[in-house]
Amino acid sequence: MEAIDSKGATFANSALVPAGYSKTSHVGLTGYWVGKYAPTGDLAPIGGTYVTYTTDSGSGAVVKSTYKRPAMPAKGLPN
Amino acid sequence: MKKVRLLSLLSVTALVTTVLITAPSVANAAPACDGKSPIQSCVGVTSDGAPYAMQVPANFNGTVALYSHGYRYNIDIPVGIPLIGGYKVTNTPEPVPGGNADVAKYFFSQGIAIVGSGFARQGWNPDSAIATNVELIDTFKKQFPTTTKVIAWGSSLGGVITQGLAEKHPGLVSAVAPMCMADNVAPELTMAGDFLWGIKVLFDPTIKAGNYSAGAAGNAEAYADLVKVFTVMGKLQAGLSSGAWPDTSSATGKSLQAAGVPSRSALLLLGLMSGLPTQSAHFDSISGPDGALKLTFPLAVSPALAVLENGTNAAALAILATQDVELQAGGAIFDNTKTDYAARVDTERVIFNAALSGNTVIDALLGALSTANPGAPRAVGNPAAIAKMKALHTNTGKINVPTILMVGVADPITPAGASQRVVDLYVEQYAADKAAAIKAYQTTRTYKTPQKNLLMLWNTTPANYTKFDAAGSPITSTPAAQGTNHCNFTSAQLVLVAKTLVAAASTGKLPTGGALNTAVRKAGNLSMDKGISIPYLKSYGDNL
Amino acid sequence: MKALQRRTLLTATAVLATVGLAVSAIPAQAAEVGVTATGIKLGMTLPMTGTASLGYNKIPGAAKAYFDYLNANGGINGRKVTLVVKDDRYVPTEAVAKTNELILKDKVMALLAPLGTANVKAVATSVNPARRGVPVLFVNTGFSGFADAKKYPTTYAVLPSYIMEAKIMGQYIKENFAGKKIGLLYQDDDFGSDALAGFKTAGVNFAVKVPYASGSQGAAAAAGWITKFKAAEADVVILFGVSSATSAMLGTAAQLGYKPQWMLGSVGGDATTIKLTGVPAGVLYNAIGFSPVPATTDMTDEYVKFFSDIYAKAVPGSAFDLNVLLGMNTAFMAAQALKAAGPNPTRKS
Structure with a gap:
C-alpha cells in the first residue's frame, strides 16, 4: 500500500488519463476521452484522435488533459 | 457412559421438582440437602427470597459453577396471546443453561458442583441478581467449606449479571463467561x-x-x-x-x-x-x-x-x-x-x-x-x-478475571455489538496494562507481560442456509441456523465454554494455542477471528 | 518536560530490547499472509453467474491471462501471482461471506477489483479490511467515496469517479448540445447520486430525469422510461446505468423506433456486452460514449495490442472488450504495486 501511495500515480498502465494516488488520496484515474460509436457498435474517438479531459470529484473545472502516457514497460512486465 | 448421562439428566429434573416441594420457607436459612450420592442436591432461599439449587458430586474438587439465567418476563401472559401466551412468572432455579444435561454431566465428571438461583425478581434485574449471587456464593462456601474456586457464567441478561459480578466482586470469581450477553439497559x-x-x-x-x-x-x-x-x-x-x-x-x-x-x-x-x-x-x-x-x-x-x-x-x-x-x-x-x-x-x-x-x-x-x-x-x-x-446497574466492560464471551453474530435480541464493544474496550485496557508494565519496569527492572484475559467466541452463520421447497417458497420449519436466533448454542458449544472456564479457573489464565484451537473447531461454528468487527448497538452512535 | 520525554523513550527502548531478546529466540516472523517464497495470492469477488454477471464475468479470465503471462516471465521477483475468484452474484451479504472466506480460509494477501458499490461498502462495514490491514486494490466501482483514504484507509479506487464522468459529460453537452432538451436515466442509488452531483456541478439542466431502482431494469420498465422521455421531448438521452439497463433501453427503443441522440455512461457502455443481449449494432451508431482507456479495437495502441494478443491465446474465441481491457489493466497495475512493494512485499508495503 505504501508503494501505491508513493508511486501509484506513476504506475505505467494503458489509461489515457493520469491516476491521482497519494498518501492522502486513493483516487484512481481522473478522466475520460469522448468518442462516438461506429456502425459496428464499437466506440472510437471523435475525429480519430483521443482528446482527453480530466477533472476531480469536487468543484474543480473540466480541463483538456496534457497527460502523456508513459511507454509500456519492456515486454509488458512491471518495472 | 449412557448411564451417567441419564443420571445427570434425572438429577437436573429431580432438582427442579425438589425446589418446588421442599424449599425451606425461611429465607436465608441453611440449604436443605438430600445427602444423596453420587450427586447431592440442596435447595434453599436467599435473604431476598430467591430460590436456589445446588448439586454437588461426591468427588467435589472445590470448584463450583454458578449460572445466571436470562430474562424472564415479569408478568403472566394470557393464553390467547400468540407465541408467548400461557407464560407464568417463575423463579425456578436454573443451575445450568436450560437444564442442559451434557453440561451438568461434564461438570460432575470433573468433580465440579453446580449452583444457580431463580433470582428474587424477574424482568430487568441485574441489581438484585448480582446481590443474590454474592449471597449464594457465600452460602455455598459455608455449606461446602472445601470450596476453593467459583466459576460464573450466564446467558443473555444473565450475561450482564455475570459480567457485573466480575466487575463489582472480582475477588469472588476465578473465571467468568457472559454468553449472548445483553447490552446495558x-x-x-x-x-x-x-x-x-x-x-x-x-x-x-x-x-x-x-x-x-x-x-x-x-x-x-x-x-x-x-x-x-x-x-x-x-x-x-x-x-x-x-x-x-x-x-x-x-x-x-x-x-x-x-x-x-x-x-x-x-x-x-x-x-x-x-x-x-x-x-x-x-x-x-x-x-x-x-x-x-x-x-x-x-x-x-x-x-x-x-x-x-x-x-x-x-x-x-x-x-x-x-x-x-x-x-x-x-x-x-x-x-x-x-x-x-x-x-x-x-x-x-x-x-x-x-x-x-x-x-x-x-x-x-x-x-x-x-x-x-x-x-x-x-x-x-x-x-x-x-x-x-x-442509574440501574450498568457494566463498564472492564475485564478483571479470565473472561470468555460467546455470541451469535446475528442474535436479534442481544446483538453481537454488545460483545464487540467489550472486546474493543479490552484492547484499550490491555494497552494500558502494557503501558503500566513498562512503567513498572523503570523501578523494578523486571518486565512482566500482562496476561490476556479475554477470549471472544463468535458463533458464526453458515455460508448460506435458506432452503426452498419445490415451488420456490422459503422453508421456515427447519431449526434456526447457527449464529442466528437468541442464545442458539449447541451442547457442544456450551460444554466447550464450560471446559475453558474450568481450565482458566484451575491455571488462573485462559488457555491458548493448538489445544484451544482444536477444541473450538470441534465445537463447531465458532470463530476466534480477531478481525471480526460487528457494529455497536445504534444508540452508541447517538452519543458520538 | 523534554528531558522527561527522552527518559521515557529511553526506558521504553530498553524494555523493547529486553522483550526483543525473548522474541529473537523464536524463529523469524513468517512472511506476510498470502506471500510465500514462491507465490503471492490475491482474491476477487464479483458476479460470475446470474443476471448481473453479464460482461463482468470475463474480468477474472482477463486478469488471470495477464498474471499467467507475468508468471511465465518470472513473476514478481520469482513469485507467481495466483488469483482466487469467488462468485458473489452481486448480492452484498454474499460478498461479505465470500470475502471472509478469501481472507480467513484462502488467506489472500490482498483483495483485487471487488465489484459493485453496495458490495464494496458491505465488505468495508462487515469484513472491515481496514481493521485487518488487508489492501483492497483497485475496486471495480466509480463511487467517489472509495477514494477517501481516511474513511477507507486500505481501499484504492481505479476507475474515474461517476462524478468526474458526469462533469465531463456536462462539459460535452455545453459545447455540443447547447439549447437541446436533455434527459437522464440513472440508477437510484449511490451510483446515481454521484452522477447527479456531477451533473449539478457541471450546470446541466435536465428536461426529465428518470431513476430506476437497482434490479428493477428490464424491457417492461424500459417502455415506461421511453414514455417519459418522449413526453418531455428529450433530444439527448443520457443512459447512466448498468449494462442491463442500457441494453433494455436500447433494445426496446429499437423496437419502438425511438431514436434520440444517445449518450452512454462508461459503466453500461461496453458495445460487446450490449450486443450480446441482442441489441443490433446499428442502434449504437453515433451514440456518444466515454472511456478512460483506449478503444478496444485500436490495435495501433501498444497496450491494446499487447493485452489482446495475450488474451486471445489464454481465452481463445472470447471477444476482447472493455471489461477484458480493464481487467487486464487492473492486473497490470497490481503487478506494478507488488513489484514496487520491494523484494519481500507485505500488505503494508
Whole structure:
C-alpha cells in the first residue's frame, strides 16, 4: 500500500488519463476521452484522435488533459 | 457412559421438582440437602427470597459453577396471546443453561458442583441478581467449606449479571463467561424502542409502544401491544411480495403506500435503523430459489424477511422489558425526540439499496420518519425516569478475571455489538496494562507481560442456509441456523465454554494455542477471528 | 518536560530490547499472509453467474491471462501471482461471506477489483479490511467515496469517479448540445447520486430525469422510461446505468423506433456486452460514449495490442472488450504495486 501511495500515480498502465494516488488520496484515474460509436457498435474517438479531459470529484473545472502516457514497460512486465 | 448421562439428566429434573416441594420457607436459612450420592442436591432461599439449587458430586474438587439465567418476563401472559401466551412468572432455579444435561454431566465428571438461583425478581434485574449471587456464593462456601474456586457464567441478561459480578466482586470469581450477553439497559431498550416506535408510526398508530400505565392497566396495555405488533407482523408477511401495507397503517403509512413504497422496504428500514440483524433463523440474505428469483430474492426480499423474523422474535421482549423498566423507573424511558434516523442508516442505505427500493423510496421513508413529519410524532420520555433507568446497574466492560464471551453474530435480541464493544474496550485496557508494565519496569527492572484475559467466541452463520421447497417458497420449519436466533448454542458449544472456564479457573489464565484451537473447531461454528468487527448497538452512535 | 520525554523513550527502548531478546529466540516472523517464497495470492469477488454477471464475468479470465503471462516471465521477483475468484452474484451479504472466506480460509494477501458499490461498502462495514490491514486494490466501482483514504484507509479506487464522468459529460453537452432538451436515466442509488452531483456541478439542466431502482431494469420498465422521455421531448438521452439497463433501453427503443441522440455512461457502455443481449449494432451508431482507456479495437495502441494478443491465446474465441481491457489493466497495475512493494512485499508495503 505504501508503494501505491508513493508511486501509484506513476504506475505505467494503458489509461489515457493520469491516476491521482497519494498518501492522502486513493483516487484512481481522473478522466475520460469522448468518442462516438461506429456502425459496428464499437466506440472510437471523435475525429480519430483521443482528446482527453480530466477533472476531480469536487468543484474543480473540466480541463483538456496534457497527460502523456508513459511507454509500456519492456515486454509488458512491471518495472 | 449412557448411564451417567441419564443420571445427570434425572438429577437436573429431580432438582427442579425438589425446589418446588421442599424449599425451606425461611429465607436465608441453611440449604436443605438430600445427602444423596453420587450427586447431592440442596435447595434453599436467599435473604431476598430467591430460590436456589445446588448439586454437588461426591468427588467435589472445590470448584463450583454458578449460572445466571436470562430474562424472564415479569408478568403472566394470557393464553390467547400468540407465541408467548400461557407464560407464568417463575423463579425456578436454573443451575445450568436450560437444564442442559451434557453440561451438568461434564461438570460432575470433573468433580465440579453446580449452583444457580431463580433470582428474587424477574424482568430487568441485574441489581438484585448480582446481590443474590454474592449471597449464594457465600452460602455455598459455608455449606461446602472445601470450596476453593467459583466459576460464573450466564446467558443473555444473565450475561450482564455475570459480567457485573466480575466487575463489582472480582475477588469472588476465578473465571467468568457472559454468553449472548445483553447490552446495558439504555442501549438495549433504545433498540427495542426504536423498532416499536417505527412499527407504531407506520403500521398501527394505536400501538402504545411504551409509556404504559402502572399496575393491571399497564399490563393490559402491554398485552394489547403484543397482539397488535404480532398482527402487524403477520400482515407484513402476507404483503411481503406484493408490497401491500397492513390495513391498520397510519396516514403516513398509507401515503407512502400510495406513493408506491413497498411495505417490505419500510420494514427493512425500521430494522436497519434499530440495528436488527439482516440475517435471521431462516433467511441468510444470500440464497434464492432456482429460477427468476435467484438474484431478486436475496437482493430485494430476503433482508426484509430476516427483519420480519428477527423483529417478531424481539417484539415480545421489547414490549415487556420496556414495561418492566418503566415500572422500575417510574415513567416513560424511551425518548427519540433528537434521534437522527437518516444518520443511523447512512451506510446501510447503500448496502441494502435494492431491498430498500432505491434512494427515492429511502428518502421518502426517512422523510416520513423525520421530526419534520407531524404524522409520525416522536416519543417523549420522562427525564426523571430516564435518569433512574440509567442509574440501574450498568457494566463498564472492564475485564478483571479470565473472561470468555460467546455470541451469535446475528442474535436479534442481544446483538453481537454488545460483545464487540467489550472486546474493543479490552484492547484499550490491555494497552494500558502494557503501558503500566513498562512503567513498572523503570523501578523494578523486571518486565512482566500482562496476561490476556479475554477470549471472544463468535458463533458464526453458515455460508448460506435458506432452503426452498419445490415451488420456490422459503422453508421456515427447519431449526434456526447457527449464529442466528437468541442464545442458539449447541451442547457442544456450551460444554466447550464450560471446559475453558474450568481450565482458566484451575491455571488462573485462559488457555491458548493448538489445544484451544482444536477444541473450538470441534465445537463447531465458532470463530476466534480477531478481525471480526460487528457494529455497536445504534444508540452508541447517538452519543458520538 | 523534554528531558522527561527522552527518559521515557529511553526506558521504553530498553524494555523493547529486553522483550526483543525473548522474541529473537523464536524463529523469524513468517512472511506476510498470502506471500510465500514462491507465490503471492490475491482474491476477487464479483458476479460470475446470474443476471448481473453479464460482461463482468470475463474480468477474472482477463486478469488471470495477464498474471499467467507475468508468471511465465518470472513473476514478481520469482513469485507467481495466483488469483482466487469467488462468485458473489452481486448480492452484498454474499460478498461479505465470500470475502471472509478469501481472507480467513484462502488467506489472500490482498483483495483485487471487488465489484459493485453496495458490495464494496458491505465488505468495508462487515469484513472491515481496514481493521485487518488487508489492501483492497483497485475496486471495480466509480463511487467517489472509495477514494477517501481516511474513511477507507486500505481501499484504492481505479476507475474515474461517476462524478468526474458526469462533469465531463456536462462539459460535452455545453459545447455540443447547447439549447437541446436533455434527459437522464440513472440508477437510484449511490451510483446515481454521484452522477447527479456531477451533473449539478457541471450546470446541466435536465428536461426529465428518470431513476430506476437497482434490479428493477428490464424491457417492461424500459417502455415506461421511453414514455417519459418522449413526453418531455428529450433530444439527448443520457443512459447512466448498468449494462442491463442500457441494453433494455436500447433494445426496446429499437423496437419502438425511438431514436434520440444517445449518450452512454462508461459503466453500461461496453458495445460487446450490449450486443450480446441482442441489441443490433446499428442502434449504437453515433451514440456518444466515454472511456478512460483506449478503444478496444485500436490495435495501433501498444497496450491494446499487447493485452489482446495475450488474451486471445489464454481465452481463445472470447471477444476482447472493455471489461477484458480493464481487467487486464487492473492486473497490470497490481503487478506494478507488488513489484514496487520491494523484494519481500507485505500488505503494508
